[in-house]
Amino acid sequence: MSSDPVNLKQKFDLFADQWQPKVVAEMNDVQFKLARVEGEFVWHDHPDTDEVFIVIEGALEIDLPDRTIELGEGEMFVVPRGVQHRPRASTEAKIMLIEPRGVVNTGATDDERTAPNDVWI
């Protein structure tokens, strides 16, 4: 997969489910994942890694313990390791997540939206 170009918007057309990240590329042990998100996710953290959010289309809010980050299209944010966060979107947003292979989307928080890993699209 890593040897083909990836068109991000075309990849989004291949799935419709929300909060279920799909891997589109890997760089070393880092995965690039696309997700459609809408509504409020669960509060969680990743104790061992930072996590990158990039908004490809729409708008995303990321609640942090002390503030809310507002991201529009073409904006990115790095949630530092160990920091509790809750992504949410009032209407569907298309986002790219970048983090090491094996990171669970809900961290240590049990949730019905806990997604399987390594689902390529």
Added chain:
Amino acid sequence: MSSDPVNLKQKFDLFADQWQPKVVAEMNDVQFKLARVEGEFVWHDHPDTDEVFIVIEGALEIDLPDRTIELGEGEMFVVPRGVQHRPRASTEAKIMLIEPRGVVNTGATDDERTAPNDVWI
């Protein structure tokens, strides 16, 4: 820096030089760098790491030993470690590079465009 949102297009307005990547974010040991590129770069490789190219605006071609990758806006490509490559753009393109901290833009190839590292913007 990692604790502020980054607007990619606004960041590009802060510099004009070409082939001189500027760091805008870090995730663990991975850096996110923006560069304006035009013309033909030098053939080089990075023996110890893959390298990600994402086109933010314009179009980029990446020559590989056996083919040429053509990327438009919103498209990405991962150059595998150790693979010789030559980025080029017939008109100026705005791109994001993602690779571990400390990678030299020209690899082991000496070139006048070899850029300093860790230049944040």
